[in-house]
Amino acid sequence: MNEQEFIAKVTEALDEGAGRLxxxxxxxxxxxxxxxxxxxxxxxxxxxxxxxxxxxWAHHHSRMFWLLLLLAVLLGMVGYQMLNDQDASDLDIQxxxxxxxxxxxxxxxxxxxxxxxEQ
Amino acid sequence: xxxxxxxxxxxxxxxxxAYKSALLALQDHHSALDVVQNxxxxxxxxxxxxxxxxxxxxxxxxxxxxxxxxxRRAKVRNFWTTLxxxxxxxxxxxxxxxxxxxxxxxxxxxGTDPAGMAESSQHLAVIEQALAELPPRQRQAFLLxxxxxxxxxxxxxVMGCSEGSVKTHCFRAVNTLSAKxxxxxxxx
Numbered sequence: 001m002n003e004q005e006f007i008a009k010v011t012e013a014l015d016e017g018a019g020r021l022x023x024x025x026x027x028x029x030x031x032x033x034x035x036x037x038x039x040x041x042x043x044x045x046x047x048x049x050x051x052x053x054x055x056x057w058a059h060h061h062s063r064m065f066w067l068l069l070l071l072a073v074l075l076g077m078v079g080y081q082m083l084n085d086q087d088a089s090d091l092d093i094q095x096x097x098x099x100x101x102x103x104x105x106x107x108x109x110x111x112x113x114x115x116x117x118e119q
Numbered sequence: 120x121x122x123x124x125x126x127x128x129x130x131x132x133x134x135x136x137a138y139k140s141a142l143l144a145l146q147d148h149h150s151a152l153d154v155v156q157n158x159x160x161x162x163x164x165x166x167x168x169x170x171x172x173x174x175x176x177x178x179x180x181x182x183x184x185x186x187x188x189x190x191r192r193a194k195v196r197n198f199w200t201t202l203x204x205x206x207x208x209x210x211x212x213x214x215x216x217x218x219x220x221x222x223x224x225x226x227x228x229x230g231t232d233p234a235g236m237a238e239s240s241q242h243l244a245v246i247e248q249a250l251a252e253l254p255p256r257q258r259q260a261f262l263l264x265x266x267x268x269x270x271x272x273x274x275x276x277v278m279g280c281s282e283g284s285v286k287t288h289c290f291r292a293v294n295t296l297s298a299k300x301x302x303x304x305x306x307x
Contacts, residue, residue: 003293005307006293006297006307007265007293009307010246010250010265010296010307011265011266013242013243013246013247013307014136014139014246014247014250014262014266015266016239016243017139017243017246017247018135018136018138018139019135020240020243021135021138021139025138025148025152026135028152028156029134029135029138029152029155029156030131030134032134032152032155032156032159032160033127033130033131033134033159035156035159035160036130036156036159036160036162036163036164037123037126037127037130037163039160039163039164040123040126040163040164040167041123
């Protein structure tokens with residue numbers, strides 16, 4: 001018997017063994033599988049329930065919901081504006097404090113550009 | 120993403136083999152059940168959103184890690200048990216479980232052909248015993264590569280070793296198993 005045949009016979013025996021598990025063991029495995037799948041369903045349902053709860057609350061307190069939504073949008077806009085202002089001021093500071101390297105003045109075009117600006 | 124139905128079908132297809140693999144490694148029915156159930160739970164909780172074609176590799180990795188973790192915990196437990204053994208009563212000692220004596224190992228209910236069933240059960244028990252006696256890495260490589268039909272690269276990923284090591288473990292496992300079965304008078 002070659003190696004492949006030997007392996008096939010052993011795995012066949014293993015399959016047979018797996019097929020002959022006692023019913024309490026099979027039942028325990030099935031119960032474990034159900035529990036695992038139920039945990040997943042519960043988690044998925046938990047996410048959906050949260051959305052349903054938010055929408056339900058919004059329906060019952062529509063005035064408050066729109067007020068909160070408006071407040072959130074306003075806060076978002078102010079935050080965005082502040083962030084942009086901060087970026088712009090950082091850029092200005094960098095431009096103002098940046099030293100031009102001396103080599104730049106040695107460049108011919110730089111001199112002509114400065115003259116043009118003075119005129 | 121694997122649907123609940125795909126997950127259910129996948130687990131239903133692998134649970135028995137997973138249990139047998141865990142039983143061969145741990146040699147304890149309850150520990151094997153615990154390990155498989157925890158692996159199923161972990162797969163559904165953490166990896167249930169992965170594509171269904173990735174599930175076999177992930178599940179085997181979880182299962183093998185769970186078996187290794189179980190061994191580590193048992194080692195720590197044994198250390199403390201040995202340390203405290205002078206305080207332990209003689210009646211606390213438990214008889215060791217042999218694979219044949221395990222309640223979930225083999226169904227011994229009478230079949231249509233009792234003589235054939237008995238012989239087949241005996242052969243099966245000897246083969247399982249020989250597999251259980253293999254060094255852990257050899258057994259793991261053999262079961263993943265040949266029983267779970269993973270390729271060498273996948274087996275290496277699950278075992279966390281190189282492909283060359285997988286080949287070596289498989290080669291040694293086949294040789295050792297063949298010698299053991301010959302020794303026990305089993306002709307396949």
